[in-house]
Amino acid sequence: MRIAIVNDMPLARQVLQQLILASGRYRIAWVAEDGAQAVTLAEQDKPDIILMDLIMPELDGVEATRRIMQQAACAIVIVTASVNTNAARVFEAMGAGALDAINTPVLGLSGEQEGREQLLYKLDTVARLVEATRRVQPLDRPQPPPPAVPHRGEYLVAIGASTGGPAAIRTLLSAFPAGFPAAFVIIQHVDEQFAPSFARWLDEEVALPVRLAQQGDRIRVGEVLVAGGGEAHLVMDERQRLGYAREPENYPYRPSVNVFFESMAQFWTHHAVGILLTGMGRDGGAGLLALKQAGCHTIAQDRETSAIYGMPKTAADLQAASEILPLSQISVAIEEAINRNKG
Template sequence: MKLAIVNDSPMAVESLRRIVGDAPGYRLAWVAFDGAEAIEKCHQERPDIVLMDLIMPGMDGVATTRRIVPEFGCAVLIVTASVDRHTGKVFEAMGAGALDAVNTPVLGAGGDAGGDVLLLHKIDTIATLLQDRNAATVDAPRQPASPPLRGDRTAPLIAIGASTGGPAALARLLGGLPAHPAVAIAIVQHVDEQFCASFTHWLDQQSPVPVRMARAGERPQAGEVVVCGREHHLVLTPAGCFDYVREPTTTAYRPSVDVFFHSLANNHDNHGVGVLLTGMGRDGAAGLKAMRARGWLTLAQDRHSCAVYGMPKAARELDAADKILPLEEIGTTLLQWAEDPLGAARTRRKSG
């Protein structure tokens, strides 16, 4: 698998070069010292994975990622001096299509690079996702549908799944909602567990609706957004509460959108809207189809507005979506449900 390095620091480049050079199964295709050079070299030889710095003169890592991902289809891993100091830019880059982020390994006195294990783990994970992107979706184990809850109905729910390009899309959708929506909102975004807290905090700053991490044992509550906050799968239990589970272990992504969507199809009595946004692979498509079969309104993002048209494409192929819409029109639909879910449901039944 071919890797490329985009970094203006000679020391960082040397550190990355040594790590990549010693890793079996990878070949360093080229090195670029700024974004413009990286785009030029992508035209000459397209790498599978780009190790992208964030802070560079001229075209920075965010702008370069925004060009490279849709134009060349490369996977981008942000490798920067301090992820914690640049949280906003990290999620801006993820919104532009980057898959993950990690601190730049530092060369020690003996020439060893500290942090190389984590970097290689993230590269290996992305390589696996690239190999699995066209694999068939793994269905989650089906829990028997529970009877509707009496006297304590779960709040109407908007459930959203996203991956590559998701942070920016989510920020736009949540930014268009009222501060006190009449629905609960739950999100599964493919993001490394170490970034869950900072991602949730960043998304909270973009949204008029309070955003926090989902907690096991609580019910969906109208007027707030919860985000899957662990590497385990988020599910809704037959009792109508959120929980985190380890199984299934065979999914390419942890957390899995499919696992969450299947649990909603089986266990949520009040239905609502399922949304599948931009992302690589097929995660969420089968779960969205299960939601549609149970009476949910299901939406998938269209090709033109996606950073990566993978997951919504899979939903289209499975006929899992009632509607395939640009991100702006998805936002309009969610606004209608957020303001008046009962009215939106009645309108849908009449038009259906």
């Protein structure tokens, strides 16, 4: 698999090249010294994965990511000195289409590359996602778990997203005031160490309170819960409490939208809306179908407003969405669904 490096710092470029070549698993496609050069090179020779610096002269990593995703879309991972320090710009880049972010490896006093294993693990994870996306598999209609019987009461809006998701989720949630009469659960493909920063950033951007979902949490109207990243999937149990589970372990997506949607279809007994937003890959389509078959209203983002039309396309192909809408209309559809079930 071919990796491109975009970084304005010579030492960072050197460390990244050494790390990639020494792994024996990847090849260097090309190296760019700024975002503008990266856009040109990506058009001429599209790599499998780009390691994109965030802060650069000429054209920064956010705008370079946006242009590459428009002109020569491929998997992009933001590699920056400090993900947490630059959280707002990192999420802006993820909204433009970056898949994930990680701190830049550095040379320690001993000459060892600090952060090497973390970056290689991230690369391996993204490479599996790229390969899974390339494999053409027939779409089979999954057999959903036995659904709960919806009835009046608490309203839950469950949202799944991947590539381009942070910006889309911010746009969607910004339409709702504090005290909006629904609970929200968000499954965004994100690294475990990155999930708390995502929740904090979103909390600062929207009127509704946002926090990371914890083991044993109950759904509460007017609150947004974000799934933690890493090796565990967010799930709902028979008591309608949230928790984390390692199974299924063979999923390339963690946390998985399918896993949460399917557990919700089985155990949630109130009204709900399931939403699948922009994202690379196929996660979420089967889960959205399970929600639809359980009596929930389901929505998929349309092709035109998706940064990557992968996950929503899977939902459309499975006929899992009650509606396929542009991002700007999804908040209105949520309000209409809630109003239909009042009384």
